[in-house]
Amino acid sequence: MAKDVIYLDHAATSWPKPPEVIRAVVEAMEQAGANAGRGSHSLAVDSGRLLVRARMELAQLFGIRNAQDLAFCYNTTMALNMAIQGTLKPGDHVIATMAEHNSVRRPLEYLRRTRGVEVDFAEVDADGYVNLSHLGRLFRPNTKLVVCTHSSNLLGSIQPVGEIGDLAKSRGARFLVDAAQSAGSLDIDVSLMNIDLLAFPGHKGLLGPQGTGGLYIAPDLDLEPILTGGTGSQSENREQPDVRPDRYESGTQNVPGIAGLLAGVRRVREWKPGCIHRREWEQVQMLMEGLQELPGIRLLGPRAGEERSGLIAFTVKGLDSARVAHRLDREFGIAVRAGMHCAPLAHEAMGTLASGAVRASVGVGTTEDEVRSLLEAMRHILGAGV
Structure with missing residues (x-):
């Protein structure tokens, strides 16, 4: 495995x-x-x-x-x-x-x-x-x-x-x-x-x-x-x-x-679903707090502190979402999803139909160290460019 x-x-x-x-x-x-x-x-x-x-x-x-x-x-x-x-x-x-x-x-x-x-x-x-x-x-x-x-x-x-x-x-x-x-x-x-x-x-x-x-x-x-x-x-x-x-x-x-x-x-x-949701929410909040400190990042959906499910999608100004996801995979071993996510109506509503977005989603086995790894990888990508 x-x-x-x-x-x-x-x-x-x-x-x-x-x-x-x-x-x-x-x-x-x-x-x-x-x-x-x-x-x-x-x-x-x-x-x-x-x-x-x-x-x-x-x-x-x-x-x-x-x-x-x-x-x-x-x-x-x-x-x-x-x-x-x-x-x-x-x-x-x-x-x-x-x-x-x-x-x-x-x-x-x-x-x-x-x-x-x-x-x-x-x-x-x-x-x-x-x-x-x-x-x-x-x-x-x-x-x-x-x-x-x-x-x-x-x-x-x-x-x-x-x-x-x-x-x-x-x-x-x-x-x-x-x-x-x-x-x-x-x-x-x-x-x-x-x-x-x-x-x-x-x-x-x-x-x-x-x-x-x-x-x-x-x-x-x-x-x-x-x-x-x-x-x-x-x-x-x-x-x-x-x-x-x-x-x-x-x-x-x-x-x-x-x-x-x-x-x-x-x-x-x-x-218990409620306990699973709470843990995933806390991890996503940690991820959102780190991402919003980075330049050019736009987070989609509810703002930090509000209710949401265990995912966060974001765009990076000047960078193609598919390219960002590709680098995360090949250089850092991090699997995320990029593109339209089979939800063009939602992208249309958010004004991201042309750019798509990078989506990171946590699960019951996700650790805080894994969340930190994604944040560190994004800092590197934004610092080095693509």
């Missing part, structure tokens, strides 16, 4: 994974290698039980009353597509925000083009927070869905999803939350926050492997499946079964990946 790498790209994927996550993946491949729900022999039953346990752990983490309302997906993008395409019909109107990832924007643009779905994007302020007054004015009689990222993957701003959920409910619209940057590090309760649809990854804050994630679907909401096929249930029927979660889980499940996700979720629940 390349432990000499200073990994500050946890907003993309958490790494390295806890040892118990790795063990769980290997054990699932060795001991529960059959298809869950596709047989009555002991190996298939063991695989099925593993999925049940993982579903129940996730339900407890997110305040989901019935674990059957949670469908496994291969990533947040798949979950968001299931939610968006399964909800909206021709002539519907949807409200999203300028902080959204392309995993929201592109499905919406696709439906705008192919189904005549009407789309509006609520403004965000200079710190990356949704303008609730503007959002409220965007509602129409045909507004069926409100989509909001819980926390921006570029700006780190944490949106008031509870307030937005209340607003959506009062206007008769469904509420979809993209928890790509919050699941595992921020407290989420779908009932308290009036969340009808929650899309989340397994490979980021939940510490699981890539290729895992899920979608919570409110019990009174029937999404039109975007993927149909074998489910191991009601095989005599021509149509997709109505029973959950089979209705939304066609095909063979990633049992080894979900086994790793189960181990990761258990670790997160042991550490």
Whole structure:
């Protein structure tokens, strides 16, 4: 394992994974290698039980009353597509925000083009927070869905999803939350926050492997499946079964990946998301304080001392963000992310669409020494030029 790498790209994927996550993946491949729900022999039953346990752990983490309302997906993008395409019909109107990832924007643009779905994007302020007054004015009689990222993957701003959920409910619209940057590090309760649809990854804050994630679907909401096929249930029927979660889980499940996700979720629940968030926030504050002392640095998102998730994006006057990230990697062994971060609307709102930004993101294993190393590397780059 390349432990000499200073990994500050946890907003993309958490790494390295806890040892118990790795063990769980290997054990699932060795001991529960059959298809869950596709047989009555002991190996298939063991695989099925593993999925049940993982579903129940996730339900407890997110305040989901019935674990059957949670469908496994291969990533947040798949979950968001299931939610968006399964909800909206021709002539519907949807409200999203300028902080959204392309995993929201592109499905919406696709439906705008192919189904005549009407789309509006609520403004965000200079710190990356949704303008609730503007959002409220965007509602129409045909507004069926409100989509909001819980926390921006570029700006780190944490949106008031509870307030937005209340607003959506009062206007008769469904509420979809993209928890790509919050699941595992921020407290989420779908009932308290009036969340009808929650899309989340397994490979980021939940510490699981890539290729895992899920979608919570409110019990009174029937999404039109975007993927149909074998489910191991009601095989005599021509149509997709109505029973959950089979209705939304066609095909063979990633049992080894979900086994790793189960181990990761258990670790997160042991550490508690609130405690994880506080530690990450403190490290980002340390990083922000050091960066803002350097010449030509512009920090994006909430200011120092304010609430934000465990990332900070910044620009360097006169320097290309991709070049800065390249030097950090090659000369200092520091892994960060540079460019658009698949969030062009947020860059547009911040005026950084042309330059992009460098993003450093911390995780549960990040140390203060690693934060200091990034600051020292940036001092060297700014002193030596590129």
